[in-house]
Amino acid sequence: MNNKKVVIALGGNAILQPGQKGTYEEQLKNIELTCLEIVSLVKIGYKVVVTHGNGPQVGNILIQNEKGSGLVPQMPLFICGAQTQGMIGFMFQQTLKRMLGKENPCEVVALITQVVVDKNDNAFTNPTKPIGPFYSKEKARLAMEEKGETWVEDSNRGWRKVVPSPEPIKIVEAGIIRSLSEQGVLVIASGGGGIPVIEEDEGNYRGVEAVIDKDLAGLRMAIDVGADSFIILTDVSSVALNYGKENERWMGSISLSEAKKYMEEGHFKAGSMGPKVRACIRYVEETGNEAIITSLGNAIKAINYKAGTVIKPL
Numbered sequence: 001m002n003n004k005k006v007v008i009a010l011g012g013n014a015i016l017q018p019g020q021k022g023t024y025e026e027q028l029k030n031i032e033l034t035c036l037e038i039v040s041l042v043k044i045g046y047k048v049v050v051t052h053g054n055g056p057q058v059g060n061i062l063i064q065n066e067k068g069s070g071l072v073p074q075m076p077l078f079i080c081g082a083q084t085q086g087m088i089g090f091m092f093q094q095t096l097k098r099m100l101g102k103e104n105p106c107e108v109v110a111l112i113t114q115v116v117v118d119k120n121d122n123a124f125t126n127p128t129k130p131i132g133p134f135y136s137k138e139k140a141r142l143a144m145e146e147k148g149e150t151w152v153e154d155s156n157r158g159w160r161k162v163v164p165s166p167e168p169i170k171i172v173e174a175g176i177i178r179s180l181s182e183q184g185v186l187v188i189a190s191g192g193g194g195i196p197v198i199e200e201d202e203g204n205y206r207g208v209e210a211v212i213d214k215d216l217a218g219l220r221m222a223i224d225v226g227a228d229s230f231i232i233l234t235d236v237s238s239v240a241l242n243y244g245k246e247n248e249r250w251m252g253s254i255s256l257s258e259a260k261k262y263m264e265e266g267h268f269k270a271g272s273m274g275p276k277v278r279a280c281i282r283y284v285e286e287t288g289n290e291a292i293i294t295s296l297g298n299a300i301k302a303i304n305y306k307a308g309t310v311i312k313p314l
């Protein structure tokens with residue numbers, strides 16, 4: 001039995017597969033599949049902290065807000081983010097507890113998590129993260145004029161609102177997450193990259209209209225809880241060089257310096273693999289531990305170097 005701590009960052013496909021509508025039943029079924037691997041890690045002694053994305057879920061809540069706005073007040077984006085932490089966290093908490101069963105008395109808890117960002121972060125003057133559905137040019141124009149929002153046209157699919165994606169600086173609840181994990185509690189935290197907040201003065205936080213990248217928030221978590229390894233689970237089994245090209249090459253173990261070189265050479269797309277590799281590089285640099293990128297069903301294989309891309313501190 002080992003006693004290692006691991007932070008697992010789950011991608012969108014852990015909760016919703018492409019093409020699905022996003023019903024409760026669909027999401028629960030995906031979560032059940034995802035939880036099998038997490039439970040296996042717990043059973044071999046790992047202390048696990050889980051974090052997850054929330055893109056489609058927050059998108060749906062934004063639609064509910066807008067369609068219901070004649071009846072009930074709309075909520076700010078950070079409240080919608082908090083809602084997704086509650087709903088996704090609940091599904092994981094319930095499923096994990098049930099799967100762990102009576103023979104494994106590990107407690108499971110989902111924690112509403114705030115992540116501090118810098119109000120002077122450049123992201124606030126340069127919003128880049130698309131959220132919610134696509135709309136007409138007219139609707140985008142009105143929102144830009146009346147509300148001062150930023151909207152962008154997305155390759156003929158329509159117009160989409162974009163919000164700032166600032167760097168995560170500090171997880172407000174990091175201390176309690178760490179101590180729960182050390183007590184053997186399985187924690188689900190910082191969903192959707194965490195609820196972005198600005199620290200007004202010490203201990204006084206205010207929610208802001210932004211979205212934190214969940215891979216970078218996962219990195220913050222892995223460092224703050226003192227994880228022995230950081231695992232990012234997504235929809236590809238490993239990381240490729242020349243991704244999507246004829247000379248594509250999937251990678252197993254690579255060194256930190258190789259990872260940095262490939263990053264500079266532009267092998268990893270911004271907004272998808274880019275932030276994952278960047279988060280792993282920073283984790284390995286800061287901790288001297290290994291970081292892993294693989295697909296949902298491959299976590300156990302990857303910690304045994306039998307799958308995935310492992311970035312090593314060489």
Ligand code: ADP
Nearest residue numbers: 011012234236239240243267268269271272273
């Ligand atoms: P998640 O929801 O897990 O964060 P993303 O879609 O953001 O998933 O990132 C995973 C995607 O990154 C893959 O499906 C793949 O299309 C894309 N990708 C971009 N560059 C690479 C690369 N070099 N190697 C592998 N996948 C890549």
Ligand code: MG
Nearest residue numbers: 011012271272
């Ligand atoms: Mg992503």
